[in-house]
Every structure is written in structure tokens, then in C-alpha cells.
Amino acid sequence: MLSDDQVKQFELFGFVILRNIFTEREVATLQAEFKYGAERTQESEGEFDGTETHTFSMMGEDTPFYSSLLEDPRFYGPASQLFGDDVFGLEINSYRYISNTPWHFNDGSPNIHGYGPKYQFPVFEPTHADTGALRFVPGSHKDPWQSQLTSWWPLGRDSARSAEGMEYLDKIPCFVAEADPGDAVLFDMRLVHSTWGGSRDRRMSCVTYYHYPETPQELEVMRNAAQGFYNSTTRWNQAQWDEWFSNPHDSPLRQGWIESWERLAKTPQTETGLQLVYDDAGAATFAPAAV
Ligand SMILES: O=C(O)CCC(=O)C(=O)O
Numbered sequence: 001m002l003s004d005d006q007v008k009q010f011e012l013f014g015f016v017i018l019r020n021i022f023t024e025r026e027v028a029t030l031q032a033e034f035k036y037g038a039e040r041t042q043e044s045e046g047e048f049d050g051t052e053t054h055t056f057s058m059m060g061e062d063t064p065f066y067s068s069l070l071e072d073p074r075f076y077g078p079a080s081q082l083f084g085d086d087v088f089g090l091e092i093n094s095y096r097y098i099s100n101t102p103w104h105f106n107d108g109s110p111n112i113h114g115y116g117p118k119y120q121f122p123v124f125e126p127t128h129a130d131t132g133a134l135r136f137v138p139g140s141h142k143d144p145w146q147s148q149l150t151s152w153w154p155l156g157r158d159s160a161r162s163a164e165g166m167e168y169l170d171k172i173p174c175f176v177a178e179a180d181p182g183d184a185v186l187f188d189m190r191l192v193h194s195t196w197g198g199s200r201d202r203r204m205s206c207v208t209y210y211h212y213p214e215t216p217q218e219l220e221v222m223r224n225a226a227q228g229f230y231n232s233t234t235r236w237n238q239a240q241w242d243e244w245f246s247n248p249h250d251s252p253l254r255q256g257w258i259e260s261w262e263r264l265a266k267t268p269q270t271e272t273g274l275q276l277v278y279d280d281a282g283a284a285t286f287a288p289a290a291v
């Protein structure tokens, strides 16, 4: 669990770094399962040649240690401490990153109302400031600070990704969350973040949860997200997702999450009275639901 000061730091700044959350033996297991998942992905996607990021799900029974991590008290404990006991599991992924990641926040929708805690960790090499460590603008998980930041062009939704924006990436004042294998960086998905320099097969993983919606806006966002997720037959890495949803070890915790997904997916729009409206740039706002 997190100490009171770690909880306070997370609330104020939006992140906390957990050192040595894995034992050395567990890091070896992560590495072996990562290599297996990478191989599986090459079989379906073609050989990794450094021109495209490979992303693969680690939620299936073919990577048993990874697939246990959402329920692991070392991950679920702090997640529920920060976001409540009804925080629920979203995904466990691995990545072979090939480029810098522009400034952005990822809350599951283009606005601030769908969010949760995300753990990211390096699996093989440490991540440093110039080798792909996460960079955070501290406190940017909160509005109006987040809106003020992202209306400045180097941090803007599209302009951050432009050639000019990418030139500016490493000039933005920020905190660099360096990590070694065994450590995990825990952050609020609403936090404005990027990475720089870790561009040649940077092998990372993540464990992510969603906060259970409380306001009509949050419910409208999550209702939509859940419809694209629960019982979907067109997910990437379908076999791994299906296995996770089949709850093969009868975990009561996972069963509760599956029920959360189902409840949200089946929530009618009349319950929120809102709809998401997207502008040309893909940014969403809320409007009263059509009657
Ligand atoms: O590591 C990266 O390059 C991107 C990570 C990121 O944006 C995320 O985990 O949400």
C-alpha cells in the first residue's frame, strides 16, 4: 500500500514512482513472458523491424504471471487506495516502442471524465531522461490547469504531434520519471505526459484500471467506452481478452470487474441525459441527449 505521503503526492502531482515492486526473480519471469508475447506478435503481425510499434496483450493464460497483475495487491492495493474499491481492471499490455511519444493525456476519451490509474514499467533496460522515461507536467491531471496547458500549442491535441511540436517535446518543463526494471511508475491517466529518446525497441509494459464513474459526465464517457469493450468480438488480441473475460481461475475480484463492464455497457443514455459531441479535431464536449 502507499504511505500517506505517497497518496498526497499522487493527489497533488498525479504520479508516484514505486521502487522495487518486483523481485529479481519476478523480473526474470516478466522478461521470459515478454519475449513469448513478442514472438506471438511477430507470428501474427510480421517481424519487428523497428518501423512500427508492436503492442500486445498480456491478459491471457499464455503469460500467466502478467495476467495475474491486475488482481495483485501490489497493483490493485494502491489503485483502490487512490480511486476507491470500485476501481476496475482495464488492461495489461506490453510494447516495443519505436518513437518519441508526443505530449498528451490518455483518459479513454478526448476529455477529462474517463480516467484511472496506470502503471508503466521497463522490462529489460532502465528508462532515463534521454532513453524514453515518462515525462510528466506535475499536477496537470487537474482542470483548469490541464485545459490551460493543452490550449498552448506545444501541448495541444494535434499541434503537439506536428513536426514543430515534436521539435519542442524535450523543451517543456517537466518531471522525468526514470525507472529501472523492477520499478513501476504509477500515474493518473489525465496527467499530461510524453516520452523522449527511447526510440529503438523500448520494451515496456503497463497495468491499467478505470475509475468507476460518479458524475453524469463520467458515466456518459464510460458508458460509451464500455460498449466498445465489453463482449466485443473485434478486439485486437481477441484470444487473450476472451480468456481474461472467461475468468479461468474464478477470481471474485475479476468477476466484480466483469460485472462493472457489463453494467456500464448496458447503461441506457437516458440515465445520463447527455451525449458526446465531437468536433473536427476529434475533441469531445457534452450536449443534452437527443430525445
Ligand atoms: O512510453 C511511451 O512512449 C508512451 C506511454 C504512454 O503514453 C502511456 O503509457 O500512456
Ligand SMILES: [Fe+2]
Binding pocket: 104, 105, 106, 193
Ligand atoms: Fe499515454
